[in-house]
Amino acid sequence: xxxxxxxxxxxxxxxxxxxxxxxxxxxxxxxxxxxxxxxxxxxxxxxxxxxxxxxxxxxxxxxxxxxxxxxxxxxxxxxxxxxxxxxxxxxxxxxxxxxxxxxxxxxxxxxxxxxxxxxxxxxxxxxxxxx
Amino acid sequence: xxxxxxxxxxxxxxxxxxxxxxxxxxxxxxxxxxxxxxxxxxxxxxxxxxxxxxxxxxxxxxxxxxxxxxxxxxxxxxxxxxxxxxxxxxxxxxxxxxxxxxxxxxxxxxxxxxxxxxxxxxxxxxxxxxx
DNA sequence: ATCGCCATGTAATGTTATTACATCAATTGC
DNA sequence: GCAATTGATGTAATAACATTACATGGCGAT
Ligand SMILES: [Zn+2]
Ligand SMILES: [Zn+2]
Ligand SMILES: [Zn+2]
Ligand SMILES: [Zn+2]
Numbered sequence: 001x002x003x004x005x006x007x008x009x010x011x012x013x014x015x016x017x018x019x020x021x022x023x024x025x026x027x028x029x030x031x032x033x034x035x036x037x038x039x040x041x042x043x044x045x046x047x048x049x050x051x052x053x054x055x056x057x058x059x060x061x062x063x064x065x066x067x068x069x070x071x072x073x074x075x076x077x078x079x080x081x082x083x084x085x086x087x088x089x090x091x092x093x094x095x096x097x098x099x100x101x102x103x104x105x106x107x108x109x110x111x112x113x114x115x116x117x118x119x120x121x122x123x124x125x126x127x128x129x130x131x
Numbered sequence: 132x133x134x135x136x137x138x139x140x141x142x143x144x145x146x147x148x149x150x151x152x153x154x155x156x157x158x159x160x161x162x163x164x165x166x167x168x169x170x171x172x173x174x175x176x177x178x179x180x181x182x183x184x185x186x187x188x189x190x191x192x193x194x195x196x197x198x199x200x201x202x203x204x205x206x207x208x209x210x211x212x213x214x215x216x217x218x219x220x221x222x223x224x225x226x227x228x229x230x231x232x233x234x235x236x237x238x239x240x241x242x243x244x245x246x247x248x249x250x251x252x253x254x255x256x257x258x259x260x261x262x
Numbered sequence: 263a264t265c266g267c268c269a270t271g272t273a274a275t276g277t278t279a280t281t282a283c284a285t286c287a288a289t290t291g292c
Numbered sequence: 293g294c295a296a297t298t299g300a301t302g303t304a305a306t307a308a309c310a311t312t313a314c315a316t317g318g319c320g321a322t
Pocket of ligand 4: 218219220222258
């Protein structure tokens with residue numbers, strides 16, 4: 001089971017995010033898509049829900065914003081824990097993955113007998129250029 | 132330099148969070164403090180800003196809510212990276228710290244020449260009781 | 263007393279997200 | 293063919309979260 005065919009609205013939202021150079025809020029996406037017939041927030045939120053489900057998009061919790069996934073790999077399988085650096089200067093977001101962190105978190109959480117459903121790792125700061 | 136004496140509003144907000152059994156949104160805090168003269172969101176947000184600065188309170192980004200810090204240690208010094216498990220069932224939040232994760236993240240981020248200012252780690256799932 | 267600083271009070275507004283309800287299209291079963 | 297189901301969509305209204313702007317009050321330093 002891979003990613004299903006995207007609907008019209010999902011494709012539009014995906015396209016907007018993919019062509020953006022940084023994260024966008026739902027309302028920013030809405031504005032970008034007004035020319036394509038978008039009128040209400042729900043059109044964006046519904047599309048985002050699916051795109052998040054398919055793993056094509058990530059939500060940045062500390063920003064209330066969304067980015068296209070930049071994983072090199074296919075999305076036929078769930079990718080593990082996703083982490084982000086987020087530059088306060090230029091808004092650049094970099095997605096990365098690390099097996100060691102995933103393992104360590106897994107160990108710590110298991111020690112609490114906690115069952116993980118979703119892990120958020122976001123690092124705010126300044127990128128090389130904006131230091 | 133330790134934590135300064137809290138102002139009246141800061142004390143009230145801190146008290147509300149400390150006596151709560153879980154995270155509270157700013158507006159929930161506001162409601163709890165109406166009897167003590169709170170009338171507007173800003174009174175809460177201003178107090179929270181300071182409490183966050185002093186490290187007495189943490190913001191849960193994935194919840195838009197706030198919790199009292201449960202560090203055993205004093206707050207005379209910054210504590211390192213803070214992580215949370217957040218149960219979707221009962222709302223229980225557990226704060227924890229891990230040197231290994233901190234180190235590993237530090238390494239990865241340095242490899243990007245990124246300068247960290249604040250790290251968010253939040254694990255949503257179900258606790259032992261709510262499995 | 264005057265100034266500067268910080269905490270506070272209040273109102274208005276801005277931003278993010280959800281609920282409720284109606285409609286439409288494709289699919290399934292009869 | 294045609295009702296029933298399912299999933300996507302459209303629209304409006306509202307809820308939830310956060311900030312801006314401006315005015316006031318307390319208090320220590322000069
Ligand atoms: Zn990704
Ligand atoms: Zn930057
Ligand atoms: Zn803490
Ligand atoms: Zn629980």
